[in-house]
Every structure is written in C-alpha cells, then in structure tokens.
Amino acid sequence: MSVLEIRNLHASVEDSEILKGVNLTLRSGEIHALMGPNGSGKSTLAYVIAGHPHYTITEGDILIDGESILAMEADDRTKAGVFLAFQYPVAVPGVSVANFLRTAVSNVRGYTAQTPAVSGRGGVIGSNLMPMREFRKELTDKMKEFNVDPSFARRYLNDGFSGGEKKRTEVLQMAMLEPKFAIMDESDSGLDIDALRVVSDGINKLATTERGFLVITHYQRLLNYVKPHYVSIFFDGRVVMTGGPEVAHTLEEKGYGWVEREFGAEAVAA
Numbered sequence: 241m242s243v244l245e246i247r248n249l250h251a252s253v254e255d256s257e258i259l260k261g262v263n264l265t266l267r268s269g270e271i272h273a274l275m276g277p278n279g280s281g282k283s284t285l286a287y288v289i290a291g292h293p294h295y296t297i298t299e300g301d302i303l304i305d306g307e308s309i310l311a312m313e314a315d316d317r318t319k320a321g322v323f324l325a326f327q328y329p330v331a332v333p334g335v336s337v338a339n340f341l342r343t344a345v346s347n348v349r350g351y352t353a354q355t356p357a358v359s360g361r362g363g364v365i366g367s368n369l370m371p372m373r374e375f376r377k378e379l380t381d382k383m384k385e386f387n388v389d390p391s392f393a394r395r396y397l398n399d400g401f402s403g404g405e406k407k408r409t410e411v412l413q414m415a416m417l418e419p420k421f422a423i424m425d426e427s428d429s430g431l432d433i434d435a436l437r438v439v440s441d442g443i444n445k446l447a448t449t450e451r452g453f454l455v456i457t458h459y460q461r462l463l464n465y466v467k468p469h470y471v472s473i474f475f476d477g478r479v480v481m482t483g484g485p486e487v488a489h490t491l492e493e494k495g496y497g498w499v500e501r502e503f504g505a506e507a508v509a510a
C-alpha cells in the first residue's frame with residue numbers, strides 16, 4: 241500500500257499565490273475526485289504534484305510513503321510512480337505512439353539508466369531501451385486488453401487525434417507505465433461522450449488495489465461512470481470540504497455559487 245500525502249501546500253507562479261494550503265491524502269485502491277470552479281487552482285495542483293518547474297513551492301510538502309518528493313525532478317517523480325494525464329495533450333509529429341511509449345516505459349523501468357556493462361548490449365542502437373521484442377509483446381497485449389486499434393502504434397503521437405483517440409492513448413500509456421498514483425486532469429476539456437467512455441472505462445479497469453486515482457473534474461458527468469470513494473471540493477487554492485460521492489450530487493444540485501457563499505473570502509471574514 242502506498243500513500244501520497246499533500247500537506248499544507250502553498251505554491252506561487254510569478255509571485256502570485258495559487259495554492260493556499262492544500263491538504264489531501266490519496267492511498268492505493270482509492271479513487272478521489274477533486275471538483276472545483278474554473279480558476280480555483282486544480283490544474284496547478286496537478287502540475288505541482290508532477291513537478292512542473294514553473295511553480296515555486298513556498299510552504300508545505302508532498303510525500304510518498306512518508307518521503308518528501310519536493311526535491312525530485314519531474315522525471316524522477318514519474319519513476320517514483322506519479323503519472324499526470326494532461327488536460328490538453330500535445331501533438332508530437334514525427335514520434336510514433338510506439339516509440340514514445342517504449343521510451344517512457346524504458347525510463348520508468350530503469351533501462352535508460354543502465355550502463356552497457358549491465359545491459360550487455362553496449363553499442364547497439366536502442367540498447368538503453370526495453371528490448372524491442374518484449375516491448376512489442378506487452379504493447380500488443382495491452383492494446384488488445386484496452387481495445388486500442390493496432391494501427392495506433394504507428395501513428396504520430398496525438399497528431400490529428402480526436403478527443404477520444406487522445407484519451408485512448410493516455411489510458412494505454414497508463415496501462416504500460418503502471419503508476420502508483422494517477423492524476424487525471426479532465427476539468428473543462430469538454431470531453432465528448434466517446435472520450436468520456438474511454439476515460440471512465442480506462443479508470444475503472446486500472447483502478448486496482450495497487451493504484452490511487454486523483455480525478456480532477458469540473459462537472460459531475462464523469463462521476464456517472466466512475467464511482468469515487470471520496471469527493472473533495474477545491475476552492476480558492478485549497479480543499480475546503482471532503483466527503484463521499486454525495487458531495488458531487490450536492491454540487492450538481494446547488495452549483496459552485498454555494499461553495500463561494502460558504503467558503504469565499506466574505507464568508508470567512510463574516
């Protein structure tokens with residue numbers, strides 16, 4: 241069992257404080273939904289956990305199994321088991337899905353760090369990557385399991401992909417990397433029903449006892465397909481409330497105006 245713990249986290253970008261004391265705990269086996277209005281800092285939180293260099297942490301800590309990961313570069317956090325699915329995945333023309341995944345998997349599984357003396361394959365192109373045959377077999381198996389068309393492997397990453405196809409690639413990437421903690425930033429990306437289905441099926445398949453999911457979503461819609469154990473409301477740079485799935489329904493009924501009245505600056509001052 242692993243635990244990702246965010247303790248009193250404060251983070252700024254260009255001198256303005258965006259995260260204002262986030263507390264959140266994610267354990268393996270849990271699906272935790274994070275809901276909040278636009279601009280409240282949800283994507284910032286996702287980037288900060290993943291180690292995006294743009295943000296400055298001014299206070300607090302992020303720990304995996306009690307060890308701080310703040311000093312780790314994004315790359316090492318990925319190796320430590322943190323996966324971030326971007327809200328807006330970028331296209332990489334010239335890099336095929338298969339090549340991208342082989343590099344990513346090799347990195348996470350330690351192949352890229354191996355010296356030729358260890359791998360015994362010095363001088364061979366790709367010797368610091370997962371052996372092609374093994375990789376191919378695993379990729380083919382996972383593509384079958386997750387209903388991804390085999391032709392995907394050769395296509396350029398996200399280049400001309402539909403929303404659903406991007407999500408399919410993301411789920412496949414997660415299936416290959418097997419992260420301990422997956423953070424999905426789905427907020428206002430306007431997923432169509434196909435993409436929504438791909439994401440929710442992917443999460444439901446991958447939500448094993450070995451893995452924790454932080455699902456960031458603006459709308460309750462995704463939660464019709466994915467059943468979270470916890471729902472937290474994010475407002476003005478912090479978690480203001482945590483409860484069970486009923487919290488999502490309250491939000492759907494009452495909207496975010498209610499959160500503002502309850503937890504906004506004026507409410508706090510009163």
Ligand SMILES: Nc1ncnc2c1ncn2[C@@H]1O[C@H](COP(=O)(O)OP(=O)(O)O)[C@@H](O)[C@H]1O
Nearest residue numbers: 253254258277278279280281282283284285427
């Ligand atoms: N790179 C940045 N530079 C300046 N301000 C930023 C940057 N990224 C985010 N912000 C600001 O931080 C706040 C939170 O943004 P974001 O984390 O994207 O919120 P959410 O995902 O909840 O909609 C917004 O007010 C946004 O303008």
Ligand SMILES: [Mg+2]
Nearest residue numbers: 282283427428
């Ligand atoms: Mg966002």
